[in-house]
Amino acid sequence: MKVAILSDFHLGFAEGTERASECFDQAGQALKLAIENKAELILHAGDLFDDDVPSQETWEKTFRLFSMLNKAPADATVVKEKQGRQEEFGFSHIPLIAIHGTHECRGKGFKNALEVLEAAGILVHIHAATASFNGLVVHGLSGVPEKKALDALKMWDPKPIDGKKNVLMLHQSIKDYLPFDDEMIASISLADIPRGFDLAINGHLHWTSQEDLNGSRFIMPGSTVLTQMKRLESEKEKGIFIWDTESDSLEFVSLPAQRKFLFFKHKLEGATQELVEKAIESSMKEVLSNQFEQKPLVKIKLKGSLAKGLRQSDISLSKVLEPFCEKAIVFVDKEFETISFAKKLEELRAMQAGKKSISAMGLDLLEKNLAQTSFKNAFDVREFFQLFAEGKVDDAVERLSKNSQKA
Numbered sequence: 001m002k003v004a005i006l007s008d009f010h011l012g013f014a015e016g017t018e019r020a021s022e023c024f025d026q027a028g029q030a031l032k033l034a035i036e037n038k039a040e041l042i043l044h045a046g047d048l049f050d051d052d053v054p055s056q057e058t059w060e061k062t063f064r065l066f067s068m069l070n071k072a073p074a075d076a077t078v079v080k081e082k083q084g085r086q087e088e089f090g091f092s093h094i095p096l097i098a099i100h101g102t103h104e105c106r107g108k109g110f111k112n113a114l115e116v117l118e119a120a121g122i123l124v125h126i127h128a129a130t131a132s133f134n135g136l137v138v139h140g141l142s143g144v145p146e147k148k149a150l151d152a153l154k155m156w157d158p159k160p161i162d163g164k165k166n167v168l169m170l171h172q173s174i175k176d177y178l179p180f181d182d183e184m185i186a187s188i189s190l191a192d193i194p195r196g197f198d199l200a201i202n203g204h205l206h207w208t209s210q211e212d213l214n215g216s217r218f219i220m221p222g223s224t225v226l227t228q229m230k231r232l233e234s235e236k237e238k239g240i241f242i243w244d245t246e247s248d249s250l251e252f253v254s255l256p257a258q259r260k261f262l263f264f265k266h267k268l269e270g271a272t273q274e275l276v277e278k279a280i281e282s283s284m285k286e287v288l289s290n291q292f293e294q295k296p297l298v299k300i301k302l303k304g305s306l307a308k309g310l311r312q313s314d315i316s317l318s319k320v321l322e323p324f325c326e327k328a329i330v331f332v333d334k335e336f337e338t339i340s341f342a343k344k345l346e347e348l349r350a351m352q353a354g355k356k357s358i359s360a361m362g363l364d365l366l367e368k369n370l371a372q373t374s375f376k377n378a379f380d381v382r383e384f385f386q387l388f389a390e391g392k393v394d395d396a397v398e399r400l401s402k403n404s405q406k407a
């Protein structure tokens with residue numbers, strides 16, 4: 001049997017923007033690939049929706065999207081089993097088994113969006129449960145808060161069933177893929193993935209990956225739409241896996257028409273408006289030397305430091321980006337370490353060390369900042385500070401306006 005493995009459609013992503021149709025277009029391509037490759041079962045590893053409560057517009061497009069499954073008619077029954085209780089689901093089209101992701105998570109007592117799709121007969125939703133079809137057992141744990149994920153996995157303790165093909169399906173961060181260790185962000189490592197399954201599948205992380213864990217395979221289909229714009233996503237295509245359970249072959253098939261994503265990083269020291277513009281223009285020149293079917297998505301990350309006295313907000317991007325907005329969707333990330341900010345902190349620390357009161361520190365700062373302006377002692381700083389400190393803002397404003405009239 002051929003099984004199509006998909007993840008992270010994020011239906012409803014970028015609603016109301018020029019990218020609104022992208023999640024539906026690319027999810028449609030993924031389902032089409034599943035049908036064209038003669039899959040008899042589709043697995044979805046979570047974040048089918050982008051929002052926990054999708055909008056009416058998203059629901060409408062979602063039902064239209066899944067009506068495509070009727071092109072693969074079937075007479076199939078999936079059996080869900082949770083805590084010894086069995087439930088049968090009949091399908092007149094290719095059956096779909098899904099877990100929910102972090103984006104669909106809702107509080108206790110509330111129905112999540114996948115439960116709605118299950119009630120509509122489109123899929124079978126599992127959480128700490130199994131779903132069986134045609135000799136294959138899917139053991140699924142939906143997305144849980146990362147901090148609790150390892151405990152939840154251990155408590156659930158899934159075991160492959162003898163004589164069947166077994167698949168494990170999760171939707172979590174995996175420590176091995178992250179650059180730092182933080183249990184709020186990931187508590188599960190590849191070493192914690194239960195063994196003995198023919199295939200372990202994970203959603204949540206949006207780039208595709210395939211690992212061999214001592215003979216048992218671990219795959220991440222990745223998302224079908226770009227939402228996070230991580231560098232890794234610019235290097236790997238979006239697509240789906242097709243797994244043949246008999247031959248055990250596994251193939252990644254790319255979506256035929258996906259929006260291209262290009263990532264650039266510039267490290268600038270003592271950056272000025274001019275240097276930033278030059279960096280952006282050089283990246284955009286490279287982008288536009290290629291031809292694209294759809295406007296490409298471009299992320300330009302700016303690192304390093306700003307010229308003395310400049311703040312991030314002093315760097316304006318609208319003018320330099322304007323000529324490109326017809327040809328690309330560009331995001332610029334300004335991650336400059338501001339020297340002045342570090343200096344300010346230093347000053348505060350020095351003042352605190354001198355055990356000045358908060359108001360004395362405030363007054364010193366105000367005087368220092370005013371000295372850098374053209375204020376030239378136009379009013380008595382101490383008097384005004386005192387008025388502000390006592391909350392007499394109206395009095396202060398009145399005096400200020402009198403002063404300026406005099407001037």
Ligand SMILES: [Mn+2]
Nearest residue numbers: 008047101204
């Ligand atoms: Mn996701």
